[in-house]
Amino acid sequence: MTRVLLADDHAMMREGLSVLLTSAGMEIVGSVGNGQDAVRVAGVTLPDVVVMDLSMPEMNGIEATRKICSRTPATQVVMLSMHSNREHVYQAIRAGATGYVLKDAASAELVMAVRAVCAGRRYVSPAIGVLSASSGQRGPLDSLSARESQVLQLVVEGRTSVEIAQVIHLSKTSVDTYRRRLMKKLGVSDVASLVKLAVRHGLTPPG
Numbered sequence: 001m002t003r004v005l006l007a008d009d010h011a012m013m014r015e016g017l018s019v020l021l022t023s024a025g026m027e028i029v030g031s032v033g034n035g036q037d038a039v040r041v042a043g044v045t046l047p048d049v050v051v052m053d054l055s056m057p058e059m060n061g062i063e064a065t066r067k068i069c070s071r072t073p074a075t076q077v078v079m080l081s082m083h084s085n086r087e088h089v090y091q092a093i094r095a096g097a098t099g100y101v102l103k104d105a106a107s108a109e110l111v112m113a114v115r116a117v118c119a120g121r122r123y124v125s126p127a128i129g130v131l132s133a134s135s136g137q138r139g140p141l142d143s144l145s146a147r148e149s150q151v152l153q154l155v156v157e158g159r160t161s162v163e164i165a166q167v168i169h170l171s172k173t174s175v176d177t178y179r180r181r182l183m184k185k186l187g188v189s190d191v192a193s194l195v196k197l198a199v200r201h202g203l204t205p206p207g
């Protein structure tokens with residue numbers, strides 16, 4: 001039986017996905033509402049598949065996917081997203097996801113995606129088209145360290161430096177240093193431009 005971990009910041013969405021996948025003969029081993037919990041629970045339950053929302057608080061689905069694929073490489077990730085643009089899909093595939101399904105797709109498509117990645121195949125919603133992770137294209141966010149990506153995620157969520165410091169257990173001064181470093185590395189001069197660039201290249205605030 002395929003063991004699935006659900007990660008989505010909307011409880012009703014997780015409940016619906018649980019019913020859908022259980023009725024398809026799969027076992028739900030966990031249900032979490034943010035990326036940090038997804039990484040933690042995946043490390044404990046070792047699911048066959050994580051169905052991962054792209055846009056979640058504290059740690060987005062891209063970064064959570066990257067960590068899960070690094071720490072538990074036998075676990076496959078199917079990204080579930082409302083975003084169909086190529087940059088979001090490339091970011092997910094680069095992070096290690098082997099499936100990408102649009103949230104407005106038919107429910108049967110998610111079941112197909114989970115079964116496909118368990119069988120060693122990649123699945124991308126037909127509405128997006130066939131994309132290749134070997135395209136060689138890289139976005140500006142690929143140059144960021146794990147800590148820089150984490151700070152950027154929280155900036156995109158609208159957190160202040162004080163709030164970010166509390167979340168990642170650093171001093172406010174250190175967080176301000178990361179903010180300045182991010183703007184310099186990404187070639188922007190203010191926080192608003194930093195957020196716009198991040199969203200444009202696949203880092204999406206929670207919905």
